[in-house]
Amino acid sequence: xxxxxxxxxxxxxxxxxxxxxxxxxxxxxxxxxxxxxxxxxxxxxxxxxxxxxxxxxxxxxxxxxxxxxxxxxxxxxxxxxxxxxxxxxxxxxxxxxxxxxxxxxxxxxxxxxxxxxxxxxxxxxxxxxxxxxxxxxxxxxxxxxxxxxxxxxxxxxxxxxxxxxxxxxxxxxxxxxxxxxxxxxxxxxxxxxxxxxxxxxxxxxxxxxxxxxx
Amino acid sequence: xxxxxxxxxxxxxxxxxxxxxxxxxxxxxxxxxxxxxxxxxxxxxxxxxxxxxxxxxxxxxxxxxxxxxxxxxxxxxxxxxxxxxxxxxxxxxxxxxxxxxxxxxxxxxxxxxxxxxxxxxxxxxxxxxxxxxxxxxxxxxxxxxxxxxxxxxxxxxxxxxxxxxxxxxxxxxxxxxxxxxxxxxxxxxxxxxxxxxxxxxxxxxxxxxxxxxx
Numbered sequence: 416x417x418x419x420x421x422x423x424x425x426x427x428x429x430x431x432x433x434x435x436x437x438x439x440x441x442x443x444x445x446x447x448x449x450x451x452x453x454x455x456x457x458x459x460x461x462x463x464x465x466x467x468x469x470x471x472x473x474x475x476x477x478x479x480x481x482x483x484x485x486x487x488x489x490x491x492x493x494x495x496x497x498x499x500x501x502x503x504x505x506x507x508x509x510x511x512x513x514x515x516x517x518x519x520x521x522x523x524x525x526x527x528x529x530x531x532x533x534x535x536x537x538x539x540x541x542x543x544x545x546x547x548x549x550x551x552x553x554x555x556x557x558x559x560x561x562x563x564x565x566x567x568x569x570x571x572x573x574x575x576x577x578x579x580x581x582x583x584x585x586x587x588x589x590x591x592x593x594x595x596x597x598x599x600x601x602x603x604x605x606x607x608x609x610x611x612x613x614x615x616x617x618x619x620x621x622x623x624x625x626x627x628x629x
Numbered sequence: 630x631x632x633x634x635x636x637x638x639x640x641x642x643x644x645x646x647x648x649x650x651x652x653x654x655x656x657x658x659x660x661x662x663x664x665x666x667x668x669x670x671x672x673x674x675x676x677x678x679x680x681x682x683x684x685x686x687x688x689x690x691x692x693x694x695x696x697x698x699x700x701x702x703x704x705x706x707x708x709x710x711x712x713x714x715x716x717x718x719x720x721x722x723x724x725x726x727x728x729x730x731x732x733x734x735x736x737x738x739x740x741x742x743x744x745x746x747x748x749x750x751x752x753x754x755x756x757x758x759x760x761x762x763x764x765x766x767x768x769x770x771x772x773x774x775x776x777x778x779x780x781x782x783x784x785x786x787x788x789x790x791x792x793x794x795x796x797x798x799x800x801x802x803x804x805x806x807x808x809x810x811x812x813x814x815x816x817x818x819x820x821x822x823x824x825x826x827x828x829x830x831x832x833x834x835x836x837x838x839x840x841x842x843x
Binding site for chain 2: 427428429445586588590591592593594595598599600603604605606607611612614615617622624626
Protein backbone atom coordinates (compact mmCIF):
# COMPACT_ATOMS: atom_id res chain seq x y z
CA UNK A 416 0.00 0.00 0.00
CA UNK A 417 1.05 3.56 -0.60
CA UNK A 418 2.94 4.99 2.36
CA UNK A 419 2.07 7.85 4.66
CA UNK A 420 5.25 9.91 5.00
CA UNK A 421 5.59 12.60 7.66
CA UNK A 422 8.17 15.30 7.15
CA UNK A 423 8.56 17.99 9.72
CA UNK A 424 11.18 20.33 11.18
CA UNK A 425 11.72 20.25 14.94
CA UNK A 426 13.89 22.17 17.38
CA UNK A 427 16.36 20.42 19.68
CA UNK A 428 13.85 20.88 22.50
CA UNK A 429 11.07 19.21 20.51
CA UNK A 430 9.01 22.10 19.17
CA UNK A 431 7.66 22.24 15.61
CA UNK A 432 6.16 25.71 16.03
CA UNK A 433 6.70 28.60 18.39
CA UNK A 434 4.10 29.98 20.79
CA UNK A 435 1.25 32.34 19.84
CA UNK A 436 0.59 30.98 16.37
CA UNK A 437 -1.73 33.30 14.48
CA UNK A 438 -2.81 34.34 11.01
CA UNK A 439 -0.01 36.91 11.12
CA UNK A 440 2.56 34.47 12.44
CA UNK A 441 1.65 30.92 11.42
CA UNK A 442 4.88 29.37 12.68
CA UNK A 443 4.55 31.02 16.09
CA UNK A 444 7.07 33.35 17.70
CA UNK A 445 10.55 32.20 16.74
CA UNK A 446 9.20 29.24 14.77
CA UNK A 447 10.91 30.40 11.59
CA UNK A 448 14.26 29.51 13.17
CA UNK A 449 13.67 25.77 12.73
CA UNK A 450 13.11 26.24 8.98
CA UNK A 451 16.07 28.45 8.17
CA UNK A 452 18.12 25.54 6.83
CA UNK A 453 15.71 25.02 3.92
CA UNK A 454 15.34 28.48 2.37
CA UNK A 455 18.80 28.76 0.76
CA UNK A 456 18.43 25.40 -0.99
CA UNK A 457 18.01 25.27 -4.75
CA UNK A 458 15.63 22.32 -4.24
CA UNK A 459 13.34 24.46 -2.08
CA UNK A 460 13.61 27.52 -4.32
CA UNK A 461 12.71 25.48 -7.40
CA UNK A 462 9.60 24.13 -5.65
CA UNK A 463 8.53 27.73 -5.12
CA UNK A 464 9.30 28.81 -8.68
CA UNK A 465 12.60 30.51 -7.84
CA UNK A 466 15.95 30.09 -9.54
CA UNK A 467 19.40 29.63 -8.04
CA UNK A 468 20.22 28.56 -4.53
CA UNK A 469 22.59 26.23 -2.75
CA UNK A 470 23.26 22.54 -3.09
CA UNK A 471 24.42 20.81 0.07
CA UNK A 472 23.85 17.63 2.10
CA UNK A 473 20.18 18.57 2.57
CA UNK A 474 19.44 18.76 -1.16
CA UNK A 475 18.99 15.04 -1.75
CA UNK A 476 16.87 14.74 1.40
CA UNK A 477 14.51 17.46 0.18
CA UNK A 478 14.34 15.96 -3.31
CA UNK A 479 13.61 12.51 -1.89
CA UNK A 480 10.87 13.95 0.31
CA UNK A 481 9.16 15.37 -2.79
CA UNK A 482 9.53 12.24 -4.92
CA UNK A 483 6.60 9.87 -5.53
CA UNK A 484 4.10 11.98 -3.55
CA UNK A 485 0.57 11.97 -4.98
CA UNK A 486 -1.32 13.83 -2.26
CA UNK A 487 -0.70 15.83 0.93
CA UNK A 488 -2.48 15.97 4.27
CA UNK A 489 -2.11 18.97 6.56
CA UNK A 490 -3.71 20.50 9.61
CA UNK A 491 -5.90 23.53 9.29
CA UNK A 492 -3.36 25.95 10.78
CA UNK A 493 -0.95 24.93 8.10
CA UNK A 494 -3.47 25.66 5.38
CA UNK A 495 -4.25 29.02 6.94
CA UNK A 496 -5.20 29.52 10.52
CA UNK A 497 -8.45 31.49 10.36
CA UNK A 498 -10.07 31.04 13.76
CA UNK A 499 -13.67 29.87 14.06
CA UNK A 500 -15.93 28.75 11.20
CA UNK A 501 -14.99 29.81 7.68
CA UNK A 502 -16.57 33.12 6.81
CA UNK A 503 -18.12 32.63 3.37
CA UNK A 504 -18.27 36.38 2.79
CA UNK A 505 -14.55 36.81 3.35
CA UNK A 506 -13.08 33.41 2.74
CA UNK A 507 -9.45 33.10 3.64
CA UNK A 508 -7.62 31.07 1.01
CA UNK A 509 -4.61 30.18 3.09
CA UNK A 510 -0.93 30.97 2.95
CA UNK A 511 -0.23 29.24 -0.28
CA UNK A 512 -1.11 31.79 -2.98
CA UNK A 513 -2.56 31.24 -6.46
CA UNK A 514 -0.04 28.61 -7.46
CA UNK A 515 0.78 26.52 -4.38
CA UNK A 516 3.93 24.39 -4.44
CA UNK A 517 2.12 21.05 -4.10
CA UNK A 518 0.76 20.44 -7.63
CA UNK A 519 -1.44 17.63 -6.35
CA UNK A 520 -4.54 17.24 -4.14
CA UNK A 521 -4.18 18.50 -0.56
CA UNK A 522 -6.50 17.37 2.23
CA UNK A 523 -6.95 19.76 5.15
CA UNK A 524 -8.07 18.45 8.55
CA UNK A 525 -10.62 20.84 10.00
CA UNK A 526 -13.80 20.95 12.07
CA UNK A 527 -15.43 23.39 9.66
CA UNK A 528 -17.07 22.29 6.41
CA UNK A 529 -16.04 24.13 3.29
CA UNK A 530 -16.20 23.58 -0.46
CA UNK A 531 -12.98 22.42 -2.12
CA UNK A 532 -10.67 25.15 -3.34
CA UNK A 533 -9.05 24.78 -6.77
CA UNK A 534 -5.78 26.55 -7.41
CA UNK A 535 -3.45 26.83 -10.39
CA UNK A 536 -0.74 24.30 -11.17
CA UNK A 537 -2.68 21.20 -10.15
CA UNK A 538 -3.16 21.96 -6.46
CA UNK A 539 -6.58 21.54 -4.86
CA UNK A 540 -7.52 21.88 -1.20
CA UNK A 541 -10.24 19.54 0.10
CA UNK A 542 -11.51 20.08 3.64
CA UNK A 543 -12.09 16.94 5.66
CA UNK A 544 -14.23 17.16 8.78
CA UNK A 545 -14.56 13.51 9.72
CA UNK A 546 -11.13 12.78 11.11
CA UNK A 547 -7.68 11.50 10.31
CA UNK A 548 -8.71 8.07 8.99
CA UNK A 549 -11.15 9.61 6.51
CA UNK A 550 -8.54 12.12 5.37
CA UNK A 551 -5.98 9.38 4.85
CA UNK A 552 -8.44 7.27 2.89
CA UNK A 553 -9.33 10.19 0.61
CA UNK A 554 -5.69 11.16 0.18
CA UNK A 555 -4.68 7.58 -0.69
CA UNK A 556 -7.41 7.40 -3.31
CA UNK A 557 -6.36 10.73 -4.79
CA UNK A 558 -2.68 9.75 -4.76
CA UNK A 559 -3.50 6.91 -7.15
CA UNK A 560 -0.73 4.56 -6.07
CA UNK A 561 1.79 7.17 -5.06
CA UNK A 562 2.58 7.99 -1.43
CA UNK A 563 0.82 10.51 0.79
CA UNK A 564 2.79 13.30 2.46
CA UNK A 565 1.83 14.44 5.94
CA UNK A 566 3.07 18.03 6.08
CA UNK A 567 2.18 18.90 9.72
CA UNK A 568 1.57 20.70 11.90
CA UNK A 569 2.04 19.46 15.43
CA UNK A 570 -1.49 18.33 16.21
CA UNK A 571 -2.15 16.57 12.91
CA UNK A 572 1.21 14.80 13.09
CA UNK A 573 0.68 13.73 16.69
CA UNK A 574 -2.72 12.26 15.86
CA UNK A 575 -1.34 10.14 13.02
CA UNK A 576 1.70 9.10 15.10
CA UNK A 577 -0.46 8.03 18.01
CA UNK A 578 -2.71 6.03 15.70
CA UNK A 579 0.33 4.20 14.30
CA UNK A 580 -0.50 5.28 10.75
CA UNK A 581 2.88 6.80 9.81
CA UNK A 582 5.05 4.60 7.57
CA UNK A 583 8.01 6.97 7.24
CA UNK A 584 9.05 9.98 9.27
CA UNK A 585 11.69 12.53 8.27
CA UNK A 586 12.53 14.77 11.19
CA UNK A 587 14.61 17.79 10.27
CA UNK A 588 16.22 18.50 13.63
CA UNK A 589 17.33 22.13 13.92
CA UNK A 590 20.04 22.69 16.55
CA UNK A 591 18.20 25.56 18.21
CA UNK A 592 15.97 26.00 21.24
CA UNK A 593 12.51 27.55 21.08
CA UNK A 594 11.80 27.19 24.80
CA UNK A 595 8.05 27.07 24.28
CA UNK A 596 5.51 26.40 21.55
CA UNK A 597 3.92 23.30 20.03
CA UNK A 598 5.62 19.98 20.61
CA UNK A 599 5.57 17.28 17.95
CA UNK A 600 5.28 14.39 20.39
CA UNK A 601 2.84 15.85 22.90
CA UNK A 602 0.34 13.17 23.83
CA UNK A 603 1.88 10.60 21.49
CA UNK A 604 3.07 8.42 24.38
CA UNK A 605 6.06 6.09 24.30
CA UNK A 606 5.13 3.89 21.35
CA UNK A 607 7.04 4.41 18.10
CA UNK A 608 4.84 1.81 16.35
CA UNK A 609 7.90 0.05 14.91
CA UNK A 610 9.40 3.20 13.40
CA UNK A 611 13.18 2.76 13.48
CA UNK A 612 15.91 5.25 12.70
CA UNK A 613 17.22 4.14 9.31
CA UNK A 614 19.29 7.11 8.08
CA UNK A 615 21.01 10.20 9.50
CA UNK A 616 22.28 13.10 7.39
CA UNK A 617 24.18 16.01 8.91
CA UNK A 618 23.83 19.21 6.89
CA UNK A 619 24.30 22.94 7.47
CA UNK A 620 21.88 24.02 10.22
CA UNK A 621 20.03 20.71 10.42
CA UNK A 622 20.31 16.97 11.05
CA UNK A 623 17.91 14.82 9.02
CA UNK A 624 16.64 11.76 10.87
CA UNK A 625 14.71 9.28 8.74
CA UNK A 626 12.54 6.66 10.44
CA UNK A 627 10.84 3.75 8.69
CA UNK A 628 9.01 0.61 9.76
CA UNK A 629 11.40 -2.02 11.04
CA UNK B 630 40.19 28.11 30.93
CA UNK B 631 39.25 24.49 31.45
CA UNK B 632 35.93 23.63 29.81
CA UNK B 633 32.66 22.50 31.32
CA UNK B 634 31.48 19.60 29.16
CA UNK B 635 27.94 18.24 29.44
CA UNK B 636 27.27 14.73 28.20
CA UNK B 637 23.81 13.31 28.46
CA UNK B 638 21.49 10.85 26.72
CA UNK B 639 18.10 12.11 25.59
CA UNK B 640 15.06 10.57 23.93
CA UNK B 641 13.68 11.86 20.64
CA UNK B 642 10.93 13.59 22.63
CA UNK B 643 13.45 15.36 24.85
CA UNK B 644 13.50 13.32 28.05
CA UNK B 645 16.70 12.42 29.91
CA UNK B 646 14.91 10.33 32.54
CA UNK B 647 11.56 8.61 32.76
CA UNK B 648 8.83 9.47 35.26
CA UNK B 649 8.74 8.35 38.91
CA UNK B 650 12.47 8.44 39.57
CA UNK B 651 13.25 6.78 42.88
CA UNK B 652 15.99 5.06 44.83
CA UNK B 653 14.83 1.81 43.26
CA UNK B 654 14.61 3.24 39.76
CA UNK B 655 17.02 6.16 39.39
CA UNK B 656 16.47 6.57 35.65
CA UNK B 657 12.68 6.62 36.03
CA UNK B 658 10.22 4.27 34.37
CA UNK B 659 11.54 3.42 30.89
CA UNK B 660 14.58 5.68 31.33
CA UNK B 661 16.98 2.80 30.73
CA UNK B 662 15.86 2.75 27.08
CA UNK B 663 17.82 5.92 26.28
CA UNK B 664 21.04 4.33 27.58
CA UNK B 665 20.83 0.96 25.86
CA UNK B 666 23.24 2.00 23.11
CA UNK B 667 26.13 2.34 25.59
CA UNK B 668 26.12 -0.95 27.50
CA UNK B 669 27.43 -3.23 24.72
CA UNK B 670 30.42 -0.96 24.06
CA UNK B 671 33.91 -2.11 25.00
CA UNK B 672 34.69 1.52 25.97
CA UNK B 673 31.86 1.50 28.52
CA UNK B 674 32.62 -1.98 29.81
CA UNK B 675 36.28 -1.09 30.34
CA UNK B 676 35.29 1.97 32.36
CA UNK B 677 33.32 -0.35 34.63
CA UNK B 678 36.13 -2.91 34.91
CA UNK B 679 34.62 -5.37 32.43
CA UNK B 680 36.30 -7.07 29.50
CA UNK B 681 35.11 -7.53 25.93
CA UNK B 682 32.31 -5.67 24.20
CA UNK B 683 31.63 -4.04 20.87
CA UNK B 684 33.47 -1.40 18.92
CA UNK B 685 31.28 0.75 16.68
CA UNK B 686 30.76 4.39 15.66
CA UNK B 687 29.98 5.32 19.28
CA UNK B 688 33.31 4.04 20.64
CA UNK B 689 35.37 7.09 19.72
CA UNK B 690 32.65 9.41 21.02
CA UNK B 691 32.66 7.67 24.40
CA UNK B 692 36.46 7.66 24.57
CA UNK B 693 36.59 11.36 23.67
CA UNK B 694 34.02 12.14 26.36
CA UNK B 695 36.28 10.51 28.97
CA UNK B 696 39.51 12.14 27.78
CA UNK B 697 41.07 15.09 29.63
CA UNK B 698 38.42 15.13 32.40
CA UNK B 699 39.76 16.07 35.83
CA UNK B 700 36.54 16.35 37.82
CA UNK B 701 32.82 15.64 37.50
CA UNK B 702 29.72 17.53 38.64
CA UNK B 703 26.39 15.75 39.07
CA UNK B 704 23.00 16.31 40.62
CA UNK B 705 22.08 14.58 43.83
CA UNK B 706 19.69 12.10 42.20
CA UNK B 707 22.53 10.93 40.04
CA UNK B 708 24.73 10.34 43.07
CA UNK B 709 21.94 8.47 44.80
CA UNK B 710 18.50 9.83 45.31
CA UNK B 711 17.86 9.51 49.02
CA UNK B 712 14.96 11.84 49.76
CA UNK B 713 15.22 14.41 52.54
CA UNK B 714 18.32 15.21 54.61
CA UNK B 715 21.10 12.64 54.73
CA UNK B 716 20.54 10.25 57.60
CA UNK B 717 23.91 10.02 59.36
CA UNK B 718 22.91 6.77 61.06
CA UNK B 719 22.18 5.05 57.78
CA UNK B 720 24.10 6.99 55.21
CA UNK B 721 23.34 6.04 51.65
CA UNK B 722 26.54 5.96 49.63
CA UNK B 723 24.95 6.24 46.21
CA UNK B 724 24.74 3.98 43.20
CA UNK B 725 28.39 3.91 42.44
CA UNK B 726 29.81 1.16 44.67
CA UNK B 727 33.24 0.88 46.31
CA UNK B 728 35.20 1.65 43.18
CA UNK B 729 33.24 4.18 41.12
CA UNK B 730 34.13 4.60 37.44
CA UNK B 731 35.21 8.25 37.76
CA UNK B 732 38.70 7.98 39.33
CA UNK B 733 38.71 11.71 40.06
CA UNK B 734 36.89 14.17 42.36
CA UNK B 735 33.11 14.32 41.94
CA UNK B 736 31.05 17.27 43.16
CA UNK B 737 27.41 16.59 44.00
CA UNK B 738 24.86 19.42 43.95
CA UNK B 739 22.59 19.07 46.96
CA UNK B 740 20.71 21.09 49.56
CA UNK B 741 21.91 18.84 52.37
CA UNK B 742 25.35 19.20 53.96
CA UNK B 743 27.40 16.07 54.25
CA UNK B 744 31.06 15.18 54.79
CA UNK B 745 33.01 14.16 51.67
CA UNK B 746 32.97 10.49 50.83
CA UNK B 747 36.23 8.84 49.78
CA UNK B 748 36.06 5.74 47.59
CA UNK B 749 38.63 3.42 46.07
CA UNK B 750 40.36 4.10 42.77
CA UNK B 751 40.73 7.85 43.19
CA UNK B 752 37.05 8.82 43.29
CA UNK B 753 35.80 11.19 45.99
CA UNK B 754 32.33 12.69 46.37
CA UNK B 755 32.14 16.23 47.74
CA UNK B 756 28.71 17.65 48.51
CA UNK B 757 28.15 21.26 47.50
CA UNK B 758 25.25 23.15 49.03
CA UNK B 759 25.89 26.67 47.77
CA UNK B 760 24.88 26.35 44.15
CA UNK B 761 26.11 25.68 40.64
CA UNK B 762 28.73 28.43 40.48
CA UNK B 763 30.38 27.25 43.71
CA UNK B 764 30.35 23.65 42.49
CA UNK B 765 31.93 24.66 39.19
CA UNK B 766 34.61 26.68 40.93
CA UNK B 767 35.50 23.78 43.23
CA UNK B 768 35.46 21.30 40.36
CA UNK B 769 37.70 23.50 38.22
CA UNK B 770 40.19 23.81 41.05
CA UNK B 771 40.16 20.04 41.62
CA UNK B 772 40.50 19.34 37.89
CA UNK B 773 43.86 21.11 37.93
CA UNK B 774 43.82 22.34 34.34
CA UNK B 775 41.79 19.51 32.89
CA UNK B 776 38.15 19.87 31.90
CA UNK B 777 35.10 19.35 34.11
CA UNK B 778 32.41 16.86 33.11
CA UNK B 779 28.77 17.63 33.85
CA UNK B 780 27.17 14.20 34.07
CA UNK B 781 23.50 15.18 34.61
CA UNK B 782 20.76 14.81 35.54
CA UNK B 783 18.07 16.98 34.02
CA UNK B 784 17.85 19.68 36.67
CA UNK B 785 21.59 20.16 37.15
CA UNK B 786 22.12 20.29 33.38
CA UNK B 787 19.29 22.77 32.86
CA UNK B 788 20.69 25.08 35.53
CA UNK B 789 24.14 25.18 33.92
CA UNK B 790 22.64 25.56 30.43
CA UNK B 791 20.46 28.44 31.50
CA UNK B 792 23.41 30.17 33.17
CA UNK B 793 25.40 29.89 29.93
CA UNK B 794 28.21 28.00 31.67
CA UNK B 795 28.40 24.98 29.35
CA UNK B 796 31.31 25.04 26.89
CA UNK B 797 30.61 21.73 25.16
CA UNK B 798 27.52 19.57 25.04
CA UNK B 799 27.36 16.00 23.76
CA UNK B 800 23.77 14.90 23.38
CA UNK B 801 23.35 11.18 22.77
CA UNK B 802 19.98 11.21 21.03
CA UNK B 803 18.20 7.86 21.35
CA UNK B 804 15.56 7.28 18.66
CA UNK B 805 12.87 6.29 21.14
CA UNK B 806 9.95 8.00 22.85
CA UNK B 807 9.48 8.08 26.62
CA UNK B 808 6.26 10.11 26.52
CA UNK B 809 6.82 11.54 29.98
CA UNK B 810 9.59 12.14 32.50
CA UNK B 811 12.27 14.78 33.02
CA UNK B 812 13.09 17.04 30.10
CA UNK B 813 16.63 18.27 29.55
CA UNK B 814 15.61 21.71 28.32
CA UNK B 815 12.74 22.46 30.70
CA UNK B 816 13.01 26.06 31.79
CA UNK B 817 16.19 26.67 29.79
CA UNK B 818 14.47 29.09 27.41
CA UNK B 819 15.46 29.73 23.81
CA UNK B 820 19.07 30.82 24.29
CA UNK B 821 21.80 28.36 23.28
CA UNK B 822 24.48 30.76 24.57
CA UNK B 823 26.50 30.40 21.36
CA UNK B 824 26.55 26.61 21.45
CA UNK B 825 26.63 25.43 17.83
CA UNK B 826 26.28 21.93 16.42
CA UNK B 827 29.82 21.02 15.36
CA UNK B 828 29.70 17.24 14.82
CA UNK B 829 27.12 14.52 14.19
CA UNK B 830 27.84 10.80 14.49
CA UNK B 831 25.22 8.18 13.61
CA UNK B 832 25.74 4.92 15.48
CA UNK B 833 23.68 1.85 16.39
CA UNK B 834 20.76 2.99 18.53
CA UNK B 835 21.94 6.58 18.93
CA UNK B 836 22.92 9.80 17.15
CA UNK B 837 25.67 11.80 18.85
CA UNK B 838 25.26 15.56 18.55
CA UNK B 839 28.23 17.61 19.70
CA UNK B 840 27.79 21.31 20.41
CA UNK B 841 30.60 23.76 21.13
CA UNK B 842 30.93 27.51 21.42
CA UNK B 843 30.84 29.18 18.01
